[in-house]
Amino acid sequence: MLGKLRKSMAKLPCPESNCLSNHQVASETVHGANLALTQVKCDVCIEENDQLCKCDYVQSMVKGKDVDQQAGADSSFLHAVLNMSGMLIGLGQLSTPYALENGGWASVFLLVGLGVICTYSSHLLGKCLERNPKSQSYADIGENAFGRKGRVLAATFIYLEIFMALVSYTISLHDNLITVFSGTRLKLPGAMLSTSQLITVMAILVAIPSLWLRDLSSISFLSSGGILMSLVIFTSVVCTAIFGGVKTNHSIPVLHVKKIPAISGLYIFSYAGHIVFPNLYKAMKDPSKFTKVSIVSFASVTALYTALAFLGAKLFGPQVNPQITLSLPQHHFVTKIALWATVLTPMTKYALEFAPFAIQLEHNLPDSLSSRMKLIIRGSVGSILLLVILAFALSVPYFEHVLSLTGSLVSVCICMILPCAFYIKLSWPQISKHLLILNLSLIAFGSLLGLLGTISSAKLLIKSLLRAHST
Numbered sequence: 001m002l003g004k005l006r007k008s009m010a011k012l013p014c015p016e017s018n019c020l021s022n023h024q025v026a027s028e029t030v031h032g033a034n035l036a037l038t039q040v041k042c043d044v045c046i047e048e049n050d051q052l053c054k055c056d057y058v059q060s061m062v063k064g065k066d067v068d069q070q071a072g073a074d075s076s077f078l079h080a081v082l083n084m085s086g087m088l089i090g091l092g093q094l095s096t097p098y099a100l101e102n103g104g105w106a107s108v109f110l111l112v113g114l115g116v117i118c119t120y121s122s123h124l125l126g127k128c129l130e131r132n133p134k135s136q137s138y139a140d141i142g143e144n145a146f147g148r149k150g151r152v153l154a155a156t157f158i159y160l161e162i163f164m165a166l167v168s169y170t171i172s173l174h175d176n177l178i179t180v181f182s183g184t185r186l187k188l189p190g191a192m193l194s195t196s197q198l199i200t201v202m203a204i205l206v207a208i209p210s211l212w213l214r215d216l217s218s219i220s221f222l223s224s225g226g227i228l229m230s231l232v233i234f235t236s237v238v239c240t241a242i243f244g245g246v247k248t249n250h251s252i253p254v255l256h257v258k259k260i261p262a263i264s265g266l267y268i269f270s271y272a273g274h275i276v277f278p279n280l281y282k283a284m285k286d287p288s289k290f291t292k293v294s295i296v297s298f299a300s301v302t303a304l305y306t307a308l309a310f311l312g313a314k315l316f317g318p319q320v321n322p323q324i325t326l327s328l329p330q331h332h333f334v335t336k337i338a339l340w341a342t343v344l345t346p347m348t349k350y351a352l353e354f355a356p357f358a359i360q361l362e363h364n365l366p367d368s369l370s371s372r373m374k375l376i377i378r379g380s381v382g383s384i385l386l387l388v389i390l391a392f393a394l395s396v397p398y399f400e401h402v403l404s405l406t407g408s409l410v411s412v413c414i415c416m417i418l419p420c421a422f423y424i425k426l427s428w429p430q431i432s433k434h435l436l437i438l439n440l441s442l443i444a445f446g447s448l449l450g451l452l453g454t455i456s457s458a459k460l461l462i463k464s465l466l467r468a469h470s471t
Contacts, residue, residue: 075283077293084273084280084297089230089304091168092270094323094342095403096305097312099263101320104255105313108306111267115302117442118271121419122294124439125274128422129281136282138275142418145425157414158275162353163389164406165272169346170393171402172323174200176342179326197394203347204390210351211358211382214375229341234304236328236338237311244329250317252310261456262404264449269407270305271298274415322400354382401461408453416446 075083100107128141135141142154178196186195193201240246281290312324321327325342328335358378365374396402420439424431431439 074285075280076285077289080280080284080290080293081296081300083283084277084293085300087273087276087280088271088297088301090270090272091165091172091403092266092272092407093230093233093305093308094172094325095266095400096270096309097316097320097324097327098322098400099266100309101252101313101316101318102256102259103263105252105310106255107260107263107267108309110260110264111270111305111309112302114264114267114271115298115305117446118268118274118415119294119298121416121442122274122277122298123291124419124423125277126281126287126290126294128419128426129278130287131426135278137278138414141278141422141426145422150422154418157410157418159357161272161275161406161410161414162357164402164410166346166350166353166386166389167392167396168399168403168406169349170200170204170389171397171399173203173343173346174393174397175323175326175399176339177203179330180336180339180343182330200394201390203343204386207347207350208383208386211354211386212375212379213351214378229345230304232334232341233325233338234308236332236334237308237315237324239334240328240332241311241315244332246315246329248311248314250314252313252317261408261449261452262401262460265404265407265409265411265453265457266400267407268415268449268453269403269411271301271415272407272411274419322403350386354385357385358382396461396465398461398464401457401464404457405454405461408450408457412446412450412453417443417450420446 096111100111103110125138125141128144129135132141132144135144138158139151139154142150144150146153174196177199181195181199184195184199186198188198191198241248277294280293281287284290284293308324312320312327316327319327323342325335325338328338330336330339358381361381362374362378365377369377420443424436424439427435
């Protein structure tokens, strides 16, 4: 999701009433992350000379009536596939070899099955948007289905996923910085921080100024490197198998039933991206092809995850790291590229991930405040939140457990449970009996998977923390 989270994807108003909302689809990757993140690049509206923002979807209030304009809905089928694939590919891909090794090769059926379910739930979101053309975002769908409570529920999960994905991104940043700067020794007088922690703090301090930007269009292109990063990582693993002197001779266990709940969170996080799918739908020239876009995108991403999972597990066996980049031979040039790609990705995500929250914050500030004062408040709050995320990441540096918890607690709701619930409510009473049973079954399955996964990953996280404090 570091979202693959990412994404407020709720239609958020711009800072001023005369400034129209601007949401531009980004080719992330966050569920990565996804989180993953996974994502929406919000080019924040600028209050200059009362000019309106240039955006793909403009929704203004004219004399109390909604006026929808689809200016710039020109995304082709291929473009939509690339965008959706880019949103899905994120932090989740780093952990698929680890998940397969721990769950057993039979767990690949769970990976593929979740991909099929998430494809279906993506289709449901398209149907919800088709029924309510004025809906612009995931939160709009929630409001159409369950009123104000539905919007609040959707927004809560959206911001929770963003927060937890950014924590995962920061943990990944910390872990990979240790490898990139191995051998480096730093010490700050009076600070009880290790070298790796100090380097991570420095990296976050470098990223903080980006939170003060109001117009993110100048850096939004950086988030389009998700697919490129994925290809770099996959190429690194393939090169390791071919030229790295590491043989693919490790046997993968058939199935570890007890570990399935924990790894299910890793798998579901890999498909986190649904909160921006409404933006993708609205960006398409022909929204009727949205389901086909979902099928092609999820099939491609699932094939990539499956290949990477088997290759990584066969190469490194039980020693495979929760982040595959950390298992690669460090002296290889292509590994260094993969490591730097994994380091730089979180650095470019913070401002883009914070944008939805920042826009909402500015909108809620009193109109009497000057534009400069709003910018100061926005930047200060964003900086404080990023430091809080840094503190969480350094306090709980267990990438696989945090990512699994994010997937089981948040992503399963956004990707499976809520889309089915929204569709049932909006389609009632026209929904057929078979569809009703199917969607209720998916809600039950998602709830069970999320509950078991949350309990399992939370227990593992607590055990890791207790073990660390006891040593």
